Amino acid sequence: MGKKKEFTGIVIGDKMQKTRVVRVMRLAKHPKYSRILKKYNKFKAHDEKNAAKIGDLVRIRESRPLSKEKRFRIVEIIKKSAEPQIELKEE
DSSP states (O other): OOOOOEEEEEEEEOOSTTEEEEEEEEEEEOTTTOOEEEEEEEEEEEOTTOOOOTTOEEEEEEOSOOSSSEEEEEEEEEEOOSSOOOOOOOO
């Protein structure tokens, strides 16, 4: 078997249960103008413990298909986001 792909990206969506949307940036050279461009891809990644939140820097690894669009798992949370999550308490 070959080596599985690994990417580092930022969590941009956490509305689903056990699934996070991760945006991965890569640099690509324009074929004609030779300018370096930032290109982004969004991947859905499995997060078993629901630990990653919006803004977290995470490492994802390719896995077997887990659903129609989920092909990655979150391996680790590299850096937590700076802004705290605000929860409303009912009194």
